[in-house]
Amino acid sequence: MFLPRCFARFLNCVRVKHILTVIVFLLLLNFFGVFTHLFEKDFYTDFHYPLEGDIPQFADQVRRGQKPGVAPITSYNYTFVHNPSHKCRDKDFHVSPRLVFLVKSAMRNFKRRNAIRATWGFERRFSDVTVRTVFLLGTSDDQETQKLIDIEATSYRDVLQADFLDTYFNNTIKTMIGFRWAVDFCPRSRYYMLVDDDFYVSTKNVLRFVRNPVHYPEYLEEADETIRQLARKLTLTAGNASGAVDKREVQEVLENHPVAHSVDSRKHLWQLRQHLLAPEGPAKTADFVSEKAAKAPERQLLEMDLPSDVRLFAGFVFTSAPHRHRTSKWYVDLEEYRWHMWPPYVSAGACILSREALFQLYFASMFTKHFRFDDIYLGIVAMKVNIEPLHSEEFYFQKLTYSGPHSYRYTIASHGYDDPDELAKVWAEVKAAGHA
Ligand SMILES: *[C@@H]1O[C@H](CO)[C@@H](O)[C@H](O)[C@H]1NC(C)=O
Ligand SMILES: *[C@@H]1O[C@H](CO)[C@@H](O)[C@H](O)[C@H]1NC(C)=O
Numbered sequence: 001m002f003l004p005r006c007f008a009r010f011l012n013c014v015r016v017k018h019i020l021t022v023i024v025f026l027l028l029l030n031f032f033g034v035f036t037h038l039f040e041k042d043f044y045t046d047f048h049y050p051l052e053g054d055i056p057q058f059a060d061q062v063r064r065g066q067k068p069g070v071a072p073i074t075s076y077n078y079t080f081v082h083n084p085s086h087k088c089r090d091k092d093f094h095v096s097p098r099l100v101f102l103v104k105s106a107m108r109n110f111k112r113r114n115a116i117r118a119t120w121g122f123e124r125r126f127s128d129v130t131v132r133t134v135f136l137l138g139t140s141d142d143q144e145t146q147k148l149i150d151i152e153a154t155s156y157r158d159v160l161q162a163d164f165l166d167t168y169f170n171n172t173i174k175t176m177i178g179f180r181w182a183v184d185f186c187p188r189s190r191y192y193m194l195v196d197d198d199f200y201v202s203t204k205n206v207l208r209f210v211r212n213p214v215h216y217p218e219y220l221e222e223a224d225e226t227i228r229q230l231a232r233k234l235t236l237t238a239g240n241a242s243g244a245v246d247k248r249e250v251q252e253v254l255e256n257h258p259v260a261h262s263v264d265s266r267k268h269l270w271q272l273r274q275h276l277l278a279p280e281g282p283a284k285t286a287d288f289v290s291e292k293a294a295k296a297p298e299r300q301l302l303e304m305d306l307p308s309d310v311r312l313f314a315g316f317v318f319t320s321a322p323h324r325h326r327t328s329k330w331y332v333d334l335e336e337y338r339w340h341m342w343p344p345y346v347s348a349g350a351c352i353l354s355r356e357a358l359f360q361l362y363f364a365s366m367f368t369k370h371f372r373f374d375d376i377y378l379g380i381v382a383m384k385v386n387i388e389p390l391h392s393e394e395f396y397f398q399k400l401t402y403s404g405p406h407s408y409r410y411t412i413a414s415h416g417y418d419d420p421d422e423l424a425k426v427w428a429e430v431k432a433a434g435h436a
């Protein structure tokens with residue numbers, strides 16, 4: 001029994017215990033990525049991600065059909081299995097939708113897609129706003145599912161399926177296929193929303209947001225208040241020539257606040273417009289308003305907009321560090337990404353892009369090395385073309401607790417709607433209250 005006794009004495013030795021403790025401690029530190037952090041590079045002083053060079057210029061050259069200064073390194077040229085190429089066409093012409101939903105979906109999520117078609121993705125929702133919805137899918141070797149998708153694609157004609165393996169870490173491929181399709185088959189939409197199939201979306205609030213993204217939703221509250229006050233004044237002074245509301249005042253308010261948010265304010269807005277359109281105004285203000293001006297508010301509703309070359313890339317913006325502890329679903333080693341911070345990025349799941357932003361990102365992606373997280377990838381590409389992501393609190397990357405329509409009054413998108421029945425119920429309630 002020589003060995004065991006010797007071993008016991010060995011273990012009893014205080015120094016060895018210490019050494020073991022230290023080793024366990026170091027292993028734990030390593031597990032939680034502490035040493036990895038030591039070898040990280042500083043993002044703020046030392047970030048460079050392939051390719052180097054004048055990426056905006058190369059991207060622009062490809063966009064114009066010229067030969068770029070350097071050859072592209074990335075191509076998402078998977079072939080389409082199903083291509084809803086007619087989506088943005090009317091016979092031989094491209095139509096110009098206001099908004100196109102590019103919905104990232106997984107092959108088996110038939111029910112979610114149906115719920116989206118009936119709720120926020122419903123294309124004929126507004127008589128005066130063109131909205132289109134397309135579902136992005138990859139492929140698998142599951143023939144049964146594929147047969148069902150073939151049927152779905154034929155009956156709804158909104159499935160964009162490309163020949164790549166539909167897995168979580170192929171999300172960047174799915175996203176960029178959506179970009180490529182938009183550029184090739186639907187290039188004239190004003191805005192695009194890239195969104196997952198487990199989201200609640202308020203299409204109405206998306207449209208309100210893109211009118212004034214920097215001041216959303218405050219601008220709506222401000223509008224509500226101004227409209228309410230003026231309508232009140234109008235009511236109080238009805239039939240009172242000396243204290244009557246100047247038509248020009250009404251005109252100005254309507255021009256500056258063409259969108260009302262609450263149901264109440266919409267009634268008031270209607271009242272103000274009627275006042276403006278009424279043939280008989282109080283005598284002293286009548287000459288201010290020509291017939292042309294009187295019709296202006298209607299047009300203003302459509303015309304108030306950001307410039308068409310605005311580079312809007314908006315959503316919930318993160319400034320965060322890569323996960324270096326090995327249990328994380330999002331673990332990345334130094335070889336894949338060396339810097340201590342990610343570039344600012346819009347949380348995957350829901351983001352809104354203007355046409356110009358989508359085009360610039362798409363063409364710049366050809367000169368940016370692939371990265372498997374799609375939101376980080378877009379963040380890197382955005383940095384290369386100097387597009388600064390715009391942050392909005394109304395995109396919820398975790399589920400926003402629903403406690404009646406009022407709680408979703410300004411919500412643009414909320415994660416956590418993997419149950420299609422719940423989506424249908426919540427959406428119907430919020431829509432009835434005028435917020436979806
Ligand atoms: C896709 O792109 C790669 C690299 O640019 C090229 O080698 C390949 O031939 C392309 N495939 C198709 C189907 O166009
Ligand atoms: C992504 O798709 C490609 C093309 O189908 C496939 O070769 C690759 O294995 C997929 N990657 C992952 C991580 O699933």
Ligand SMILES: *[C@@H]1O[C@H](CO)[C@@H](O)[C@H](O)[C@H]1NC(C)=O
Nearest residue numbers: 236237239240241242243244
């Ligand atoms: C008419 O308006 C003026 C000014 O707002 C006010 O002082 C007056 O009391 C009003 N008269 C009537 C009859 O409402």
